[in-house]
Structure formats: C-alpha cells, structure tokens
Amino acid sequence: MTVTARGWGWLFILLAVILSGWHLNQGAATVNWLDLNDLQYTIVMDIRLPRWLLVLANGMALGLAGAALQLLLRNPLAEPGLIGVSSMSALVTVTLLYFGWLAAFSWWLPLAAVAGGLAGLLLVVLLAGRQHDIYRIILAGVAVSSLAGSAMGLILYLAPNPFAFQEWSQWTLGSLANRSWSHLGLLLPCLLIGTLLLWWTRTLLTALTLSEQTVATLGFRLVSQRNGVLLAVAVLVAGSVVSVGIIGFVGLLAPHLVRLLGQEHPQRVLWLSAPAGALLLLAMDIATRLISGARELPIGIVAALVGAPLLVALLFHRYQRRFYE
Amino acid sequence: MLSIQQLSLAGIRRPRLQQVQLQLSAGQLVGLVGANGAGKSSLLQVIAALLTPSAGEVRIDGTVVTSLAPEQRAQVMAYLPQYEQPQWDIKVRELVDIGLLHHRLSRRQRQLQLQHVLTACDLLQLAERPLSTLSGGERQRALLARAMVGQPKLLLCDEPTAALDIQHQLQTLQLLQQQARQGQLVLCCMHDLSLAARYCDQLVLLHEGRLLEVGAPATVLSDAHLATAFGIQAQWYCDSSGVAWIPQPLPATD
Numbered sequence: 001m002t003v004t005a006r007g008w009g010w011l012f013i014l015l016a017v018i019l020s021g022w023h024l025n026q027g028a029a030t031v032n033w034l035d036l037n038d039l040q041y042t043i044v045m046d047i048r049l050p051r052w053l054l055v056l057a058n059g060m061a062l063g064l065a066g067a068a069l070q071l072l073l074r075n076p077l078a079e080p081g082l083i084g085v086s087s088m089s090a091l092v093t094v095t096l097l098y099f100g101w102l103a104a105f106s107w108w109l110p111l112a113a114v115a116g117g118l119a120g121l122l123l124v125v126l127l128a129g130r131q132h133d134i135y136r137i138i139l140a141g142v143a144v145s146s147l148a149g150s151a152m153g154l155i156l157y158l159a160p161n162p163f164a165f166q167e168w169s170q171w172t173l174g175s176l177a178n179r180s181w182s183h184l185g186l187l188l189p190c191l192l193i194g195t196l197l198l199w200w201t202r203t204l205l206t207a208l209t210l211s212e213q214t215v216a217t218l219g220f221r222l223v224s225q226r227n228g229v230l231l232a233v234a235v236l237v238a239g240s241v242v243s244v245g246i247i248g249f250v251g252l253l254a255p256h257l258v259r260l261l262g263q264e265h266p267q268r269v270l271w272l273s274a275p276a277g278a279l280l281l282l283a284m285d286i287a288t289r290l291i292s293g294a295r296e297l298p299i300g301i302v303a304a305l306v307g308a309p310l311l312v313a314l315l316f317h318r319y320q321r322r323f324y325e
Numbered sequence: 326m327l328s329i330q331q332l333s334l335a336g337i338r339r340p341r342l343q344q345v346q347l348q349l350s351a352g353q354l355v356g357l358v359g360a361n362g363a364g365k366s367s368l369l370q371v372i373a374a375l376l377t378p379s380a381g382e383v384r385i386d387g388t389v390v391t392s393l394a395p396e397q398r399a400q401v402m403a404y405l406p407q408y409e410q411p412q413w414d415i416k417v418r419e420l421v422d423i424g425l426l427h428h429r430l431s432r433r434q435r436q437l438q439l440q441h442v443l444t445a446c447d448l449l450q451l452a453e454r455p456l457s458t459l460s461g462g463e464r465q466r467a468l469l470a471r472a473m474v475g476q477p478k479l480l481l482c483d484e485p486t487a488a489l490d491i492q493h494q495l496q497t498l499q500l501l502q503q504q505a506r507q508g509q510l511v512l513c514c515m516h517d518l519s520l521a522a523r524y525c526d527q528l529v530l531l532h533e534g535r536l537l538e539v540g541a542p543a544t545v546l547s548d549a550h551l552a553t554a555f556g557i558q559a560q561w562y563c564d565s566s567g568v569a570w571i572p573q574p575l576p577a578t579d
Binding site: 074203206207208209210211213214216217218219220221222264265266269 | 373374375395396397398399400402403404405406409410411412413414415416419420423424426427455471
C-alpha cells in the first residue's frame with residue numbers, strides 16, 4: 001500500500017498527539033488533567049505546556065532548516081550545525097548575554113543570533129571560494145563551527161559571571177530544562193519568518209534537483225533566492241539556539257526520515273520535515289527525561305546518542321542501493 | 326533568429342572564444358563540432374548567458390540575450406548541460422515539470438504541455454516511475470523532455486548523446502530533429518562526426534576558439550578542415566539517409 005504525502009503528514013500528527021500525551025505527563029508530579037488543582041495548574045501552565053510547545057516548535061524549526069539546507073546545497077549530509085550557523089548564533093548569544101550587553105529575553109537577542117548565524121554563513125561562503133563547491137562549504141563549515149565552539153568556551157570562561165562556564169554544556173549540547181514562555185516567545189517569530197522565507201523560495205529548492213548551472217537558465221534570480229534560503233536557515237536556527245542552545249542531528253535526520261518513507265520530491269521533503277522534526281525532538285525529550293537522574297541530561301547528548309547510529313543506519317540503507325548504475 | 330556578433334571569451338592561458346560571428350535561422354538542427362577545447366561548450370554557455378563574454382553580443386530575434394530578465398530568457402531558450410545528475414529520486418513527470426516552474430500557465434495548460442512532451446519523448450508509460458528505475462537512455466530522454474517542455478525557441482544541448490549506446494543516441498537525435506522540424510533552433514555540441522553529418526542540417530566547426538567553417542556537413546567536413554581541426558583524414562560515402570565518415574589518422578610526414 002502506497003501512502004501519500006498527505007497521509008504521512010496525518011500519521012506524523014497522530015504520532016505527535018500520542019507522544020505529546022506521554023510528554024505532558026512526564027514529571028515528578030501527577031497531574032489530573034480533568035480536574036487541575038492550583039498546584040497542578042501552575043505545573044502545567046508554567047512548566048509542562050511551555051516545554052511541550054518549545055519541543056514542537058524547535059523540532060519544526062530544526063527540521064525545516066535541515067531540509068532547506070540539504071535541498072539548497074544538494075547534499076543529504078548538510079546540517080545547520082555543519083556549516084557554522086548554530087555555533088556562530090550561540091557564540092553571539094553567549095557573548096551578549098554573559099557580558100551583560102543584552103537582557104535574557106530581549107527582542108534583540110534573536111536578532112543578534114540571526115546576525116551571528118549569517119556571519120557564520122558569510123564566513124563559510126568566503127572560505128569556500130567563488131565556486132561554492134559543496135565539499136569546500138562543508139570543510140569551511142566544520143572550521144567555522146570548531147572556531148566558534150572554542151571561542152564560546154573562552155567567552156564563558158572569561159565572563160564576569162562566575163557560573164557562566166558551568167552553563168557551557170547547556171549552550172553546546174542544548175537543554176529544555178527550566179524553560180518558560182519567554183523562551184518560546186523568542187523562538188516563535190523566528191519560526192514564522194523562517195517559514196515565510198522558505199515559502200517564498202520553495203520553487204528554487206525544487207529546481208535545485210538539477211545542477212545550479214541548469215537552474216540559472218530556468219528563470220531564477222539565483223543569488224537573491226539562494227540568499228533568501230540561507231537567511232531562512234539562519235533565522236530558524238537562531239531562534240532555536242537562543243531558546244534551547246545547540247541541538248544537533250534533528251536537522252539532519254528529519255529530512256532523511258521523510259525520504260525513508262518514500263517521499264523524495266523536494267516540496268514534500270521540505271514541508272514534511274517540520275512535523276518529522278517535531279516528532280523526533282519529542283521522542284528525544286521523552287527519552288532524555290527517562291534516562292536522566294536527579295540532574296537532567298542535556299538533550300543534545302540524547303540527540304547524538306540516538307541520531308548518530310540512526311544516521312549510520314540511514315546512510316547504510318540509502319547508499320546501499322545505488323542511485324545510478 | 327540567433328545572431329552572434331564578434332563574440333570573444335577570455336580564458337586562463339588563451340582565449341576560449343575569439344571573434345565568433347554566426348547567424349542561424351530557426352527550424353534547423355545545428356551541430357557544434359570541434360576537437361576538445363575548441364570552445365563548443367563555452368559558446369553554448371555564453372549563448373545561455375551562463376558566461377559573460379569579454380567582447381561581442383548574442384541576440385535572439387534582435388534582442389540582446391543579456392538584456393532579458395532571467396524569467397524572459399527562460400521563456401525563449403532552454404539549456405541541457407553535458408552531465409546532468411538529478412540529485413533526488415523524483416518521478417519522471419516531476420522532473421519534466423521543473424522545466425515549467427517559471428512559466429505562468431494555468432493548471433490545465435501545464436498538464437497539457439506536460440502530456441504533450443511526455444508523449445513526444447515516449448515517456449508516457451514511465452511518467453510515474455522514479456528516476457532511479459530508468460535506464461541511461463530513458464533518463465536522458467527525461468532530461469531532454471525537461472528542456473523541451475517549455476517550448477523554447479532555442480534549445481541548447483551540450484553533448485546530449487554522451488554516454489549513451491548507439492540505439493539511444495539515434496533516438497535522441499531523432500527527437501532533436503523533430504523539434505527542429507517544429508520550428509525550433511536546436512544547437513548541439515557533438516563529438517561523433519558521422520552522426521552530426523547524418524542528422525544535422527548545418528554544422529558549425531570551431532578550432533581553438535575560432536569559427537573555422539559553418540554550413541552543410543559536406544562543406545564543413547572537408548579534407549582540409551578535418552586535418553586542421555581534428556588532425557585526421559576521412560573516407561566518406563553517401564547513401565539515401567545522408568553522409569557517413571570513416572575517420573583515419575593523417576599519414577605521417579617525413
């Protein structure tokens with residue numbers, strides 16, 4: 001039986017509803033959803049609901065960003081973390097926060113993170129050279145990510161706040177602990193703007209099934225539209241980084257999950273990666289809290305523990321069948 | 326229809342094109358021939374506005390190609406590069422549809438144009454199949470269909486028969502001939518002189534970036550030109566289908 005893209009979308013939503021039920025019931029306190037007392041109401045409204053929404057929104061943002069990047073760079077291994085966007089966003093955020101130049105929930109924070117992400121992209125593009133060869137881009141991205149990661153450690157070490165360095169793992173490995181509606185408020189505008197930008201550039205992403213040389217003859221204003229995609233990726237990732245830190249693998253795995261279900265058309269990969277990313281992150285957060293003891297594990301560790309073997313399995317499955325003879 | 330005036334293109338060690346002057350009318354299949362590095366692909370890429378010439382201009386129906394907006398250029402010409410590997414395993418119909426992404430067509434017109442080109446390229450039975458299930462010849466037909474679907478006035482193909490077996494080479498050339506008969510100007514880079522001579526209405530011979538000759542195959546592929554451009558000589562014979570060449574190396578000179 002062949003399942004259509006719409007069918008998979010509905011299935012993802014159904015799975016998300018089931019996992020959401022599990023996620024919302026995770027926690028030390030038992031909650032009677034049909035008759036909430038004052039304490040339970042506070043727990044739900046101040047802790048569980050914002051965390052759940054943050055997971056969904058981050059999963060969607062990372063899924064979309066990963067899919068857009070893979071379609072733009074024509075490479076199924078592309079991931080926002082690989083090309084320096086996440087690291088540079090985090091570096092800028094950390095610098096502004098821990099030296100007291102911006103308040104924790106200032107509206108300028110996501111803007112600064114976007115600027116950081118774009119700076120990372122620009123650096124990668126400059127390092128990769130005029131030809132923008134994918135291998136050069138990935139190499140340059142790895143270099144920029146490493147540099148930004150090290151700089152972030154140094155910044156936190158030198159920050160006036162003596163506890164700043166202890167929070168290094170939260171930024172580099174991501175964390176959903178102690179998050180509030182304010183964190184969601186930082187992410188949601190980025191999710192909306194990024195989605196709109198990807199809607200505007202969606203036909204370019206379809207056309208890039210073919211080589212850039214061919215796409216340049218198809219009537220696209222290649223430079224501006226490509227920059228639009230890169231901006232969308234920077235905005236989506238910046239929103240995620242500012243709210244929960246760097247969470248790797250979701251952007252890589254979500255599009256692969258969609259392709260594994262037989263959906264190869266770029267439009268279907270792009271838009272189904274949003275619910276796929278939300279599902280993946282929901283599952284990872286549930287697993288994080290099942291594994292964690294008294295102190296919650298950063299979700300990035302679980303993402304890597306789950307994501308890396310899954311990636312190997314996906315690569316083995318996908319590249320075992322040769323595309324071309 | 327296509328007018329190229331004093332076209333030059335700079336290269337690293339030597340110019341890639343030097344003062345190429347060419348006038349071609351619609352409704353013909355024109356073969357671009359020459360040795361490796363003669364400038365065939367460069368000429369196609371300049372016409373397609375993928376490369377900026379250092380001098381000269383290209384006009385289509387009197388309009389300078391580079392003065393057209395990208396969307397307008399896409400309406401009048403289509404380009405099929407030498408090595409095209411679709412990155413994602415989409416269906417044939419979806420691949421061909423990419424050629425219409427910037428055409429403002431109603432849904433019905435789009436479907437009709439798709440249907441028409443899939444039929445012309447004998448791809449109707451394969452329309453819903455993923456690209457990975459196609460043979461090399463079928464995939465090349467699908468890529469060609471993508472270029473043809475927008476009904477461009479000018480179709481530029483860089484070695485459309487490369488890496489195809491002889492049966493698929495002939496099928497591809499017959500398809501391009503049909504397009505030419507329908508009023509398009511089809512300009513193809515080709516290495517196989519026999520096929521070029523047999524299928525093309527005119528040949529354009531390039532040598533070291535310069536236009537050596539343009540005209541009927543028998544005129545272009547003269548002994549003198551073959552020796553100059555390719556360093557070979559050829560025996561040729563003519564039958565009802567056209568002309569065929571049997572190449573041989575030039576005799577050694579003492």
